Amino acid sequence: MSTVLTVDDSKVVRSMVTRHLQPYGCTIVEATNGQEGVEMARTHKPDLVLLDVTMPVMDGLQALAELRKDEATRKIPVIMLTAESGRDLVVEIAKLGVNGYIVKPFQQDTFEKEVTKVLGAPGTAAGAPQGATTVDPRAVLIVDDSEKVLAMAKAALEQSLTVLTATSGKDALAQYAKARPAVVVIDLVMPDMDGFATLAEIQKLGKSNCLALAVRGDATLHERAKKAGYTAIVDKPFQAGELLEQVLQAGSAGASPEDVLKEYVSEDGGCPVFNLPNPSSKMLAKLLPIFGKKLRALAEDGNDKLILDVAQLSDVTSEQVAMLVRLLTEAGTLGIRTAICAPDQQIVTKLQQIAETREARYAATRDAARQCLQ
Amino acid sequence: METAQNHEALGTEPICHDDLQARVRSTLARLSQTGALPALPAAASAALGMARDPEADVDKLCRVIQTDIGLSARVLKVANSAALGRRNPARKLQEAIITVGLRKTCDIMVAACAKRLYEGASTRAEELWNHSLAVAVAAEQLARTTRRIEVGSAFLPGLFHDVGRVAFLLADETAAEVIEGLVANGEEDKSYLEREWYGFDHSEAGAILAEDWGLALELCDAIRWHHQPSEAGAAQELAMILNAADYLAYRIGCGSSEEPPASVSIAHLGLSADDEAALVERVRVAWEEQRDLLS
Numbered sequence: 270m271s272t273v274l275t276v277d278d279s280k281v282v283r284s285m286v287t288r289h290l291q292p293y294g295c296t297i298v299e300a301t302n303g304q305e306g307v308e309m310a311r312t313h314k315p316d317l318v319l320l321d322v323t324m325p326v327m328d329g330l331q332a333l334a335e336l337r338k339d340e341a342t343r344k345i346p347v348i349m350l351t352a353e354s355g356r357d358l359v360v361e362i363a364k365l366g367v368n369g370y371i372v373k374p375f376q377q378d379t380f381e382k383e384v385t386k387v388l389g390a391p392g393t394a395a396g397a398p399q400g401a402t403t404v405d406p407r408a409v410l411i412v413d414d415s416e417k418v419l420a421m422a423k424a425a426l427e428q429s430l431t432v433l434t435a436t437s438g439k440d441a442l443a444q445y446a447k448a449r450p451a452v453v454v455i456d457l458v459m460p461d462m463d464g465f466a467t468l469a470e471i472q473k474l475g476k477s478n479c480l481a482l483a484v485r486g487d488a489t490l491h492e493r494a495k496k497a498g499y500t501a502i503v504d505k506p507f508q509a510g511e512l513l514e515q516v517l518q519a520g521s522a523g524a525s526p527e528d529v530l531k532e533y534v535s536e537d538g539g540c541p542v543f544n545l546p547n548p549s550s551k552m553l554a555k556l557l558p559i560f561g562k563k564l565r566a567l568a569e570d571g572n573d574k575l576i577l578d579v580a581q582l583s584d585v586t587s588e589q590v591a592m593l594v595r596l597l598t599e600a601g602t603l604g605i606r607t608a609i610c611a612p613d614q615q616i617v618t619k620l621q622q623i624a625e626t627r628e629a630r631y632a633a634t635r636d637a638a639r640q641c642l643q
Numbered sequence: 644m645e646t647a648q649n650h651e652a653l654g655t656e657p658i659c660h661d662d663l664q665a666r667v668r669s670t671l672a673r674l675s676q677t678g679a680l681p682a683l684p685a686a687a688s689a690a691l692g693m694a695r696d697p698e699a700d701v702d703k704l705c706r707v708i709q710t711d712i713g714l715s716a717r718v719l720k721v722a723n724s725a726a727l728g729r730r731n732p733a734r735k736l737q738e739a740i741i742t743v744g745l746r747k748t749c750d751i752m753v754a755a756c757a758k759r760l761y762e763g764a765s766t767r768a769e770e771l772w773n774h775s776l777a778v779a780v781a782a783e784q785l786a787r788t789t790r791r792i793e794v795g796s797a798f799l800p801g802l803f804h805d806v807g808r809v810a811f812l813l814a815d816e817t818a819a820e821v822i823e824g825l826v827a828n829g830e831e832d833k834s835y836l837e838r839e840w841y842g843f844d845h846s847e848a849g850a851i852l853a854e855d856w857g858l859a860l861e862l863c864d865a866i867r868w869h870h871q872p873s874e875a876g877a878a879q880e881l882a883m884i885l886n887a888a889d890y891l892a893y894r895i896g897c898g899s900s901e902e903p904p905a906s907v908s909i910a911h912l913g914l915s916a917d918d919e920a921a922l923v924e925r926v927r928v929a930w931e932e933q934r935d936l937l938s
Binding site: 279280281282284285288289352372373374376377 | 670673674815817818821822824825830831836839840841842
C-alpha cells in the first residue's frame with residue numbers, strides 16, 4: 270500500500286486531499302508546516318508528498334529544498350499545491366524538478382490527473398506500486414520493434430546513460446514500471462501496440478518525457494505525435510550525437526538543480542571541476558545559472574581554484590565559447606583561478622584563436638590542470 | 644471577505660477589489676463544468692435592469708415578461724393572490740403589473756428565474772431556496788417596520804445574499820460537503836474555511852455574481868457584508884437588515900445552518916422583543932405565501 274504525506278497548514282485542504290485520495294486506498298500522513306513535513310518524510314518515506322507553498326514555520330520551497338538535500342528523501346516524488354495567485358511561481362518550481370503542481374481549489378479530476386502520474390490509477394496495481402516509484406534521471410528506455418535500431422540507439426547512449434530496451438509496447442510498459450526512466454524514446458510505427466497507444470499507457474503510469482521515433486519528413490505523423498503529447502521527434506535514421514543530445518535535453522527538462530550539479534560538477538584531488546557538456550545551447554542556457562550559483566558558493570567557501578573540463582566537447586560553438594567566457598570572467602571576479610582541461614589539441618587551438626580565451630591556462634589532463642593552479 | 648483580520652489569520656496579502664473580482668470569476672469558472680459562471684435567464688437580467696431604470700414603464704415590462712410564458716402566468720397569479728385583494732381577477736398582464744407594482748413585479752420575475760438556478764444546486768437546492776426566499780421576505784418586512792431603508796430595495800439583496808453558496812455547490816459539491824463536515828466538527832466557521840479553500844467566502848462570491856447580474860452596487864455591498872454589517876460603509880443599513888433577516892429566517896425554521904446566526908442586528912435596529920415576536924409571525928405568513936406563489 271502506498272503512503273502519501275500531505276503537508277498543508279490548512280485543515281480544509283488536508284481534508285480535501287484525504288477525501289480525494291480515498292479511491293487510491295493509500296495510507297495518509299499529515300503535517301501542518303514544512304518543517305514537520307520534512308521530518309515526517311524522513312520517518313515515513315512516503316511514495317508521494319503533496320506540498321503546499323505558503324505555510325508558517327517553513328514554507329513549501331524551503332521544505333522542497335530540504336527534501337532534495339537529504340539523500341534519504343531526495344528522490345521522493347513531490348507535487349506542489351498552490352493558490353491561484355501563486356501559479357506562476359509554481360510553474361517555475363515545477364521546472365526545477367517537482368513531479369507536478371495542483372492549483373487550489375481543485376476538483377477530483379484535476380487532483381487525480383496529477384496524482385495518478387505518480388501513484389498510478391486508483392484501484393490498479395500501480396495504485397499499490399510495484400517496482401520503482403521514483404523517476405531514474407539517468408535511465409532511458411528505447412522502444413522499437415527493430416533490433417537493429419535498438420542496437421544503434423544503445424551504442425549512441427550507453428556511455429552517458431543507463432539504456433533499457435523494449436521490442437514492443439507491452440514490453441515497454443513492463444520495463445517502464447520496473448525502472449521509471451526519465452526519458453522514453455518510442456517508435457511510432459510498431460505492430461500490435463503502436464507508438465500512440467504505448468504513449469497513452471505510459472502517461473497513465475508516470476510523467477517521463479517521451480520522444481517519438483519517426484521517419485524524417487513525415488509532417489503529418491510528426492504533427493500527430495506532438496498533439497498526442499510527445500515532447501519532441503527523433504528523426505529516423507538518426508545520428509548517434511543527435512540522439513544523445515535530444516535524450517539528454519529531454520532528461521534535463523525535469524531534472525532538479527541538484528541532479529544537474531551532481532552530473533556536471535565534481536571534484537578532482539580537492540579541486541572543484543565543472544564538466545562542460547557537449548549538447549545543445551538549450552542545455553547550456555539551463556546550466557549557466559546553476560554553474561554561476563555554484564561558483565559563488567565555492568568562493569564563499571574559500572575556494573580559489575577551478576578546473577573547467579571541456580573533454581566532452583566535440584567542437585567549439587559560439588554558445589560554448591560564450592559560456593566559457595562567462596565562467597572565466599565570473600571566476601576571475603570572485604578571485605578564483607581557472608584552468609581549462611582539454612585533451613583534444615584541436616579544441617585548444619580553436620579556443621586560443623578567440624581573444625577572450627587566448628590567455629587562459631590550458632592542460633591536457635586534470636592532473637596537469639591542477640598543477641597549473643598550484 | 645477581505646478584512647485585515649482575515650488576512651492576518653490566513654497569512655495572505657490584502658487584495659484590491661478588481662483583483663478579487665477577477666479571482667472569484669476565474670476560480671468559479673475554472674471549477675464549473677462549462678467554464679462559465681452561474682447565470683440568470685435573460686428575462687431576469689432585463690427585470691433587474693428595469694428595476695434600476697427610472698424610465699421603465701408598464702409597457703416596457705410587459706414586453707420583457709411576454710418573452711417568457713411561465714413568467715406571464717406567474718405575475719398574473721401573484722396579482723390575483725389573496726394578499727393583494729383584487730375584487731375582479733386581473734386578466735391582462737398590464738392590469739397585473741399595475742396591481743402588483745412595477746418594482747415588485749421585477750422582484751417576482753427575478754425570484755422566479757433565480758429559483759431555476761437554485762434548483763441546480765442538487766441536494767441542498769430546496770433548503771437553500773427556502774432560506775433565500777425567507778431572508779428576502781424578512782428583509783422586506785424589516786424595511787417596512789423599521790423604515791430605515793426603502794422597502795423596494797430589500798427583497799433582491801435578501802434573495803441573493805447566499806447565492807455564493809449556490810455557486811460553490813454548483814462548482815463542487817464535494818468541497819461544500821467537506822466544509823460542512825468541518826463546521827459540524829467545530830473546526831472554525833464556514834466563511835473562514837471557505838476563504839481557506841477558495842480564497843474568498845460565499846458572501847464575496849455572491850456580491851460579485853450579483854454585481855455581474857446587474858444588481859446596484861450598494862445592494863451588492865450589503866450582500867458582501869451581510870455577516871459583518873459594520874464593514875459595509877454606505878450599505879451598512881441594508882447589511883444590518885440582511886443580517887437581522889438571516890436571524891428571522893432561522894426563527895421561522897428556514898435557517899442556513901443548525902446554529903442560529905447572531906441576533907445583534909435586531910437590537911441595533913431598535914426593535915423590542917415584542918416587535919420581534921410580531922415580526923416573526925408576519926415573516927412566516929409572507930414567506931409561506933411567496934413560496935406557494937413561486938412553486
